[in-house]
Amino acid sequence: MTSELQTIQSIRAASRLIVRELGFMNQNLAATDYHPSAVHSMLEVETHGAMTAAQLVQILGLEKSSVSRMLAKLVEAGELEETPSADDARTKLLSLTGKGRETVQNINIYADQRVAAALGKLDPFTQEAVSKSLSSYAIALKACRENSAEKVRNSFKIVSGYHAGMIGRITEMHGSYYAREYDFGNFFEAKVAAGLADFSARLDKPCNQIWLVMVNERIVGSVAIDGEDLGNNEAHLRWFILDDGCRGSGLGRKLIAEAMSFCDEQKFDSVQLWTFNKLIAARRLYESFGFELSKEWEGDQWGSTITEQQFTRKII
CATH class of the missing domain: 3.40.630.30 (Gcn5-related N-acetyltransferase (GNAT))
Structure with a gap:
């Protein structure tokens, strides 16, 4: 087996394990009652502030219809609210409600604890290597989805x-x-x-x-x-x-x-x-x-x- 093939298979195996251990095989995520796409949507709204459904479609890489249905459920559940944009009243901006901010806070606490517990099993050097390598790999995956011609390079x-x-x-x-x-x-x-x-x-x-x-x-x-x-x-x-x-x-x-x-x-x-x-x-x-x-x-x-x-x- 070539070194390149070994690397590919090793990354694939690690990716499957990460998906399972983080709970993405379950019907809900991060100790909530929501699907992974809903949890990620609320986290992105918290990160970016008020944003449109179209922006979320781009970030999440999901079908527009799927995102629309998922956002409608979050609005109905009182996690998100829609307000007209000051620049264009036809454009609706999504933002977290008080309930949504509390939900996201709990998600962050849960996720931080999971990451901290896993990092606690590693020595400091490996912790840093994991952080930098995961970031680089995630950026490279995003570049592939967006068909970016540029190679992702570490400085x-x-x-x-x-x-x-x-x-x-x-x-x-x-x-x-x-x-x-x-x-x-x-x-x-x-x-x-x-x-x-x-x-x-x-x-x-x-x-x-x-x-x-x-x-x-x-x-x-x-x-x-x-x-x-x-x-x-x-x-x-x-x-x-x-x-x-x-x-x-x-x-x-x-x-x-x-x-x-x-x-x-x-x-x-x-x-x-x-x-x-x-x-x-x-x-x-x-x-x-x-x-x-x-x-x-x-x-x-x-x-x-x-x-x-x-x-x-x-x-x-």
Whole structure:
């Protein structure tokens, strides 16, 4: 099973579980006597203030006739009231009555308690990840319904220099990816961590630099230029990696561009990198920046016997 298919099936399974656990399979929702569409309607009216039935149709993504029938029942039940618009008397605005505001208050209390109880089962880091990921996924689903051509993108930024937690995070990305894809073990992960720790202590030198891709303040990519360890005025490109969800996004090219610009400014004679022959996509990216294969051999510097490669970029 491909990684993409596994992700799709995992999200579908989680979505079904969320729907069941939140009570959307029931005839009523959030400890009320109302269907989910009615509960959502009252919540949207509370959020937006007075609004029209047409606006609710757009927000809820339901048929106009279904929304009209549901709103009529809420007006009859005394939860909503209709008043003519000041701009156009033919347009009716819906707003909560006193009873409706009390109902919505109870809905919010119930829902907040459910969410708080579930979050209480998670550590703080996972709580934040759930919040941001759910928001992004919900926005993407809405964009699909509206046939939006634009891709929903998290805002990202590339920062340079030391960032708190980067040694552990970069090591985690390397360890997880290479264990899953190439069966690298603890030797490799320990080597990455040790190398990063040593390099981080030398970041005060002007010939050394690291760049990090940040999404929602989380590190999702990295690349470094070590201007010391090879000597002979040669730069060493190290720890180039992107988190699974960022591959194919163009962020890798932006990282390498930052690193190569730095190497040009520092006037290194060449840039060296070590990799192995199975990283085809990375090789294409390196070659697009002028790297050429300079050496190939069977080696085990990462803990497994593989076809290692050295690429060189001459700086003229």
